[in-house]
Amino acid sequence: MTASLRNSAAPRGRPAESVEFPEAQPPRPEPPASGKRVRRPLAGPLLAVAFVAALGWLRPGPWASGVAALLTLAMMAGSGRRRDQVWIATTTVGVLVSTVDYLVWRVTVANWSAAWLAVPLLAAEAFGALHALGLQATIWPRTPPPLRRIDDPARFPIYVLIPTAGESMAVLGPTVTGALAARTEFLRRHPGARVHVIVCNDGRVAGNPTWKDVENSVRDLGVSCITRTVGGGAKAGNIESVRARVGATGDALVAVFDADMVPTADFLLATVQPFADPSVGWVQTAQYYRNTELPAARWAADQQALFYDVLCPGKAARNASFICGTNVVIRAAALDSIGGLPQNSVTEDFAASIRLAPDWRGVYLPGRFAEGLGPVDAASYLKQQNRWARGTFEVLKTRGKDLLDPRSGLTGAQRLQYGLACTHYLSGLRDLVYLLTPIIFVTSGIPAIRGADTTGFLTHFGPFFLFGQTAFWSAAKGRSTWRGIVAGFISFPALVAATLTVALGAHSSFTVTAKQRGGSVSWRPIVPHLAALLLCGYGLTVAVLGGLSARDLIACVWIGYMAAMLAVFCGLTISDMVRRADTGSARAGGRQPGGGFPVALRLAAAGLCVVAFALAIQVRPRTSAPVRLSPTPCATGMRTGLAVTAGAAVGYARLATRLRMTGISARTVEIGAGFPTSWADQVRATGGIPWLTLVFTRDGASSLDAALPAIVNAVQDDSLRRWARQIAAWGHPLYLTALPSVDRNYAASSAVANGGVPADSARAWRHIRRVFAAAHADNIAWTWQPAAPAGDTLYRPPAGQIDVVAVTWIQYPGTRWVSPVRELARVRSAYPSKPLLVTLAAAGTRARTSAWIGAAVRAARSQRVLGLVYQTDGPDPHASRAAFAAWRAGAYLTAAVLRTRENRANLSDGAAAGADAAGAPGRDGCGAWS
Numbered sequence: 001m002t003a004s005l006r007n008s009a010a011p012r013g014r015p016a017e018s019v020e021f022p023e024a025q026p027p028r029p030e031p032p033a034s035g036k037r038v039r040r041p042l043a044g045p046l047l048a049v050a051f052v053a054a055l056g057w058l059r060p061g062p063w064a065s066g067v068a069a070l071l072t073l074a075m076m077a078g079s080g081r082r083r084d085q086v087w088i089a090t091t092t093v094g095v096l097v098s099t100v101d102y103l104v105w106r107v108t109v110a111n112w113s114a115a116w117l118a119v120p121l122l123a124a125e126a127f128g129a130l131h132a133l134g135l136q137a138t139i140w141p142r143t144p145p146p147l148r149r150i151d152d153p154a155r156f157p158i159y160v161l162i163p164t165a166g167e168s169m170a171v172l173g174p175t176v177t178g179a180l181a182a183r184t185e186f187l188r189r190h191p192g193a194r195v196h197v198i199v200c201n202d203g204r205v206a207g208n209p210t211w212k213d214v215e216n217s218v219r220d221l222g223v224s225c226i227t228r229t230v231g232g233g234a235k236a237g238n239i240e241s242v243r244a245r246v247g248a249t250g251d252a253l254v255a256v257f258d259a260d261m262v263p264t265a266d267f268l269l270a271t272v273q274p275f276a277d278p279s280v281g282w283v284q285t286a287q288y289y290r291n292t293e294l295p296a297a298r299w300a301a302d303q304q305a306l307f308y309d310v311l312c313p314g315k316a317a318r319n320a321s322f323i324c325g326t327n328v329v330i331r332a333a334a335l336d337s338i339g340g341l342p343q344n345s346v347t348e349d350f351a352a353s354i355r356l357a358p359d360w361r362g363v364y365l366p367g368r369f370a371e372g373l374g375p376v377d378a379a380s381y382l383k384q385q386n387r388w389a390r391g392t393f394e395v396l397k398t399r400g401k402d403l404l405d406p407r408s409g410l411t412g413a414q415r416l417q418y419g420l421a422c423t424h425y426l427s428g429l430r431d432l433v434y435l436l437t438p439i440i441f442v443t444s445g446i447p448a449i450r451g452a453d454t455t456g457f458l459t460h461f462g463p464f465f466l467f468g469q470t471a472f473w474s475a476a477k478g479r480s481t482w483r484g485i486v487a488g489f490i491s492f493p494a495l496v497a498a499t500l501t502v503a504l505g506a507h508s509s510f511t512v513t514a515k516q517r518g519g520s521v522s523w524r525p526i527v528p529h530l531a532a533l534l535l536c537g538y539g540l541t542v543a544v545l546g547g548l549s550a551r552d553l554i555a556c557v558w559i560g561y562m563a564a565m566l567a568v569f570c571g572l573t574i575s576d577m578v579r580r581a582d583t584g585s586a587r588a589g590g591r592q593p594g595g596g597f598p599v600a601l602r603l604a605a606a607g608l609c610v611v612a613f614a615l616a617i618q619v620r621p622r623t624s625a626p627v628r629l630s631p632t633p634c635a636t637g638m639r640t641g642l643a644v645t646a647g648a649a650v651g652y653a654r655l656a657t658r659l660r661m662t663g664i665s666a667r668t669v670e671i672g673a674g675f676p677t678s679w680a681d682q683v684r685a686t687g688g689i690p691w692l693t694l695v696f697t698r699d700g701a702s703s704l705d706a707a708l709p710a711i712v713n714a715v716q717d718d719s720l721r722r723w724a725r726q727i728a729a730w731g732h733p734l735y736l737t738a739l740p741s742v743d744r745n746y747a748a749s750s751a752v753a754n755g756g757v758p759a760d761s762a763r764a765w766r767h768i769r770r771v772f773a774a775a776h777a778d779n780i781a782w783t784w785q786p787a788a789p790a791g792d793t794l795y796r797p798p799a800g801q802i803d804v805v806a807v808t809w810i811q812y813p814g815t816r817w818v819s820p821v822r823e824l825a826r827v828r829s830a831y832p833s834k835p836l837l838v839t840l841a842a843a844g845t846r847a848r849t850s851a852w853i854g855a856a857v858r859a860a861r862s863q864r865v866l867g868l869v870y871q872t873d874g875p876d877p878h879a880s881r882a883a884f885a886a887w888r889a890g891a892y893l894t895a896a897v898l899r900t901r902e903n904r905a906n907l908s909d910g911a912a913a914g915a916d917a918a919g920a921p922g923r924d925g926c927g928a929w930s
Contacts, residue, residue, distance in 0.1 A: 019169055040544050062101050065463045069094035085141040091471040091610070092136040094463075099129045102464035111450035111778070117440060121448040124433040127426060132468050134420040140477055147363070153275035154190040158268065158329075159248040160255045163200040163238045166208035167259040169217045171373065178262035186268040198224045200242045203533035205231030227603040233343030235325070240340045243332070252332040261287070261326045261372035271329045274363045281334035281360025285327045285367065286312070289374035295572050296381045297374030301705075302480055309479040312364045312586040319419035321362035324351035327370040334360045344398070346392025354399050358409030358851035365866065374771035379525040381487075382494040389425035389498035396422040397502060427488070428495020435492070435532055435562055438555035439539035447551070450728075450776055454551065477927040489562070490569040493528040526573050527565050536563035549772060604672070613626040641665045641688055642891060643839060643871035664735065664867040666691040666839065671719045672698050684732060691783065691837070691869070695748055708739075708760035711749065712767050722767060725774035733803060735837070736780045738768045741787040743795045751795050758794035783837065790826035804866065805834045809856065810875050811842035817852055820859035828863050836863065840894075841871040843886045850893050857897050870894045 076086040101127060110118040115697040160179045164172055176199065199218045203211030207230050218225040227244050233240065234266060239256065248254050256384040257263060272284045286308035292298040315321050323330065325348070334356055335341060342351040355361065375381035392511040400422065402408040409416070437448055449457065476484070500506075536559050543552045543559075547748040641664035665683045668674060669692055680690045696706035696716060705715050716863045727734070742761045750762040769782065785806035796802070807827055811817045827836065838860050842849045860868050873879060874887035 009126045017227040037077040038234035041055045048081045062098065062460050062463045065101060066093050067826060068097045069467070081141075085201060085828060087474060088136070088139055090163060091467065091474060091551040092140060093486050094467040095132060095136055096392070096472050098467045099133060100459050103129060103245075105447075105456075105460045109449050109456075110144040111447050113450070113591075114446050114448065114922055117437060117446055118422045118448045118450075121697045124430040125866050127423075127430050127581065129468075131420060131424070131427075132471070134416070135260060135311070135475065136471060137416065138311055138420075140314075142314075142317045143467060144317045144319065147274055147277040147278045147280065151276050153253070153272045153321055154193050156272075156275065157194045157248070157252045158186075158196070158272065159243075159246060159252060160195065160197045160257070160268075161200050161242055161248075162198070162257050162259060162261040163202065163235050164214065165202040165235075165238070165356060166210070167214075168210065169214060172223075172259045174216070174262045175257055175259055176218060176223055177312050178264070179257065180223065180268075181265045182263045182267045184352070185265040186272070189269060191825045196224065196246070198226060198240045198242060198246065201227040202231070202235075202238045203227070204229060229659035234346065234348075236343045236345075240343065243340070249332045249336055253329055254332050255329045256326055257370065258326040258372060261370045262290075263327070263370045264368070266404075267369045268329075270365055270367070270369060274365075275329070275331060277363045278360070280331065280363055281356050282314070282323050282330040283317075283329055283363045283365060284321055284324055285365050285369040287324065288368050288371050290371040291373050291376070294374070294376055295576050296377050298813075299487040300374045300381055300384070302484040304484075304830075306480040306484060307475050310475050313366060315417050316362060316364035318413035318417055319361055319411070319844055320414045322353045322421070323349040323356075323362070326372070331360070341917070347395060348388055350392060350421070351395045354395065354402060355409075355689055357414050357418070365705045377576065378569075382491065382525055383402045385425075385491040386494040386498045389428065389495045390501055392422055392425050393498060393502035425498065430490040431489055431492040432496055434558070435535075436556045439535050442539045442543040442552055442555050442559070447776070447778060450509040452556065454774065457554070461489035475599065486565045486568055489565050490529060515687075523577060525575065526570055529570050533566040533570060536560075536566065551776075587908075588612070641867060643667070643691075643761050643841075643869050643873075663688050664691050664869050665689075665835065666693065666869050666871070668693040668695060670694075670698060670700075671716060671723070676721065677726075677730060680730060680732070680734065689735065690729075691737070693740050693785070695740065697748045702810075706748040707754040708742075708749055708756035710752060711764040712760060714767070717771055720771040721775060724777040727772070727780060728775050731779055733779055733781065735782045735783045737785045737806060739765060740785045741808075743788060743792050746884045748789075762797040762801075765801060767802060785839075790823070790830050790897060792830075799831075799834070802831075802834060804837055805831045806837040806839060809838065809840040809842075810871070811840075811844065811849075811852060813844045817842070817848075817879065820852075820856040823861070824859045824863045824865070835866040836860075837867045837869065838865050839869045839871055839889055840890075841874050842890045843874060846889075846893075849890055851895070853890060853893050854897050857894070867892070868898070 015902045069090050073086065073090045076089050079086075081089075104124060110122050112118060149367055160183065162172070162175055162179060176197070179197045184195055186191055186195055201211060201215055201218075203214055211227065213228055215225045226245060228238060228241055231237070239254075242250065243254065253272060255268065255271070258309065265284070271285060274283050275281050286302065288308075289297045289301045292301055299506060312321060328349075335352070337359065338352065341348045342355070345351045351543060356362070375384055402410060403419050403422070441447055539559050540556055540563070541558050563889045642761075643666035665688050667676065667679060667690065671694060675691075683690045696702075696711065698705075711714065727736070737760060739747075739749050741747040742751050743758075743763075744750065747753075749764065750756050751758045765784075781803040782801065783804040783806050784796065785808065786795060787808065789805055789807055805827065807824065809818055809820070809823070824836070824838075838856070840853070840856055841853055844852075857868065870891045872888045872891050873884055876883070879887070
């Protein structure tokens with residue numbers, strides 16, 4: 001609103017004397033058009049851009065937002081500005097700094113390996129942040145130039161047009177009566193004025209059978225009625241047709257009211273006076289609803305109160321106000337200059353605003369100058385939101401280039417404000433992403449954020465959230481409530497549908513929002529909301545049954561928040577529909593067929609609960625997500641690797657080079673050691689994936705700290721957190737085994753010795769995974785490696801907590817060797833859906849060793865084993881050199897078998913020696929399987 005058009009919040013508007021103008025100025029021969037403005041200096045915007053760029057580059061941290069806000073408050077407090085201006089400036093600086101800090105941080109922790117999930121969430125957050133900054137830019141105090149008093153607007157002919165397309169006289173009658181009262185009051189003050197009230201009847205072309213009755217009733221009230229016989233252009237076409245017929249062009253003023261919008265008696269007195277300034281193209285007033293006893297209308301009124309009471313005055317101060325389609329007076333010459341209201345959009349008012357803005361000034365008058373009928377139920381509310389969204393997107397599609405084209409004549413402020421308006425309804429996609437992302441995370445374990453712990457998240461998100469909420473509720477105070485937030489969120493199905501309609505170029509027609517309740521009751525409009533509520537319940541059930549980690553808790557809080565909004569809306573809508581059904585039945589004198597609706601709804605709700613419970617009991621507890629490793633070049637065939645433990649005499653790199661093998665390399669590391677980065681990098685350099693086995697011994701010795709109860713009771717948590725951080729920092733895929741041979745009494749962390757029981761193994765496994773999940777170490781494939789994986793039922797964790805199952809075969813001289821085919825078949829039966837890794841080693845005669853290795857390779861190939869790993873140092877990493885050489889010989893036999901397309905049962909000594917001397921041909925260890 002302009003400073004010279006102050007208006008109190010009186011419920012029925014203000015008399016004409018309340019609109020003040022400066023002293024009359026001598027008329028000029030040719031008043032300059034408002035669109036030919038003096039260019040404002042670019043120093044302010046450039047400084048703002050430089051400030052934001054500096055914040056992004058320096059990344060001063062989350063504390064900077066609080067410091068910046070306090071400094072702004074200190075500088076502004078003694079400047080003599082009003083308290084509200086000081087507060088707006090303070091919150092704006094806080095929002096700006098915290099937003100830049102949060103978005104820069106979010107980019108660094110996005111899980112780019114799951115870009116399909118991370119990118120939409122990051123885009124949704126950036127969209128929300130930019131519109132939060134847009135709100136601050138809109139309400140930032142700004143004084144527009146005063147209106148000039150050059151003309152006498154009372155001498156202009158005024159046409160009050162009331163378009164209708166089938167509304168009954170119960171709706172249309174009060175509007176016509178209010179328009180007549182406004183005309184009477186204006187003529188009383190300006191006896192020589194010419195005011196015409198015309199009903200623009202589109203009922204005939206709309207196929208409404210009552211169009212003739214409307215025509216007769218309107219004329220009985222002493223008002224002209226023009227009925228179109230040729231349709232086209234929807235509401236805009238109706239208005240333009242009447243304008244042409246009555247000659248409402250040139251210096252005329254055109255007031256437009258929707259059929260349900262009843263003007264106050266002082267409407268024309270307040271809205272005509274600003275046209276004394278020849279640059280004014282339109283004067284817009286707010287829309288208020290008088291039927292707020294209906295829940296849908298009350299919630300819709302709450303939602304749009306922020307727009308009319310906060311945003312519209314700020315936009316008008318920047319000459320970027322809207323024509324809102326009703327309760328508006330437009331200069332006919334302005335419409336003539338753009339060829340009339342655009343007839344190719346369902347929001348012709350907004351489209352006209354952008355086209356008029358370069359050359360005409362828009363004025364917004366706060367106050368209650370008209371009252372209408374809000375949506376009567378959920379269906380009409382969602383239909384209204386869909387129509388507004390479609391129209392706005394169509395304007396963006398057809399006129400979006402004007403926002404970027406420097407030749408369009410729009411100022412920078414106008415481009416910003418209209419750009420925010422054009423993209424506002426993309427909030428439907430944003431809210432859909434906000435809904436689905438946490439549910440996907442708690443059900444699948446795939447995170448959108450990677451490499452950040454809970455403390456880091458809250459440190460950056462906290463100031464961003466607090467400043468944003470403080471600024472929003474400060475602006476909305478006394479104007480909107482939580483109902484407006486809920487009404488905005490639950491619109492997402494209608495907004496997403498509108499987005500797809502326009503994006504796909506589908507045909508869309510103008511739909512009129514229902515003004516009266518129909519006789520039928522349907523819960524179809526809230527089906528998407530019920531489905532979303534079911535998804536939220538499913539996600540919360542999965543998270544609770546799986547045990548809440550810190551990351552799960554944050555996701556669950558967000559899911560619960562959205563579920564609460566959905567539940568409130570569904571409950572409100574259902575209770576309203578039940579009342580309507582009962583009322584309709586009572587009016588009919590008894591229970592009608594539709595009277596069974598509440599029972600049907602209860603049955604549907606019960607069915608949803610049953611489905612939710614059925615899904616919930618299928619969920620196994622989990623602590624963190626299974627990680628899907630990106631395929632290496634060997635992922636589709638057999639791979640081989642070399643297990644080199646701490647005591648190995650020969651390193652992995654030399655053997656891998658000699659045997660020309662890539663794939664998986666295994667290593668056992670104690671909990672007190674650090675992550676072997678150089679070794680892991682060597683493995684990656686040869687195209688392999690590291691496989692770490694973490695044991696809880698210290699210098700080879702076991703202790704009570706290594707026992708499963710100690711692990712469950714967090715005795716090892718400090719070491720586990722250190723390992724988790726180091727693995728997350730390394731950031732590449734690896735296999736990790738934490739409790740090897742837990743089902744045997746010789747293991748340091750045993751479930752049958754050292755105070756452990758079988759159930760402890762699953763508890764310890766879950767606890768370890770929780771610690772790693774809290775550190776966002778999500779580059780791990782958790783590899784379960786019991787001594788007997790085919791018979792470990794009492795020890796194994798739930799299947800959802802295991803990514804890979806490892807099988808170990810160590811064949812000693814003089815013992816009975818296992819049958820690889822039978823053993824793998826048993827393991828596959830126990831773990832039908834899990835990838836398998838096989839670790840093997842054998843020491844015996846060359847003929848027996850080669851035959852057994854050939855059988856192992858064939859069995860692994862038939863069971864589609866993920867990797868075949870030969871352990872070069874056998875079961876003892878500290879064996880003598882002679883014993884080590886005996887075990888190591890099998891590595892060359894394995895390499896030769898893997899590089900041979902036909903798995904020969906026996907290899908000659910010469911073949912083995914040849915492999916030892918020169919290696920076999922081929923680029924990698926899976927060449928024979930490609």
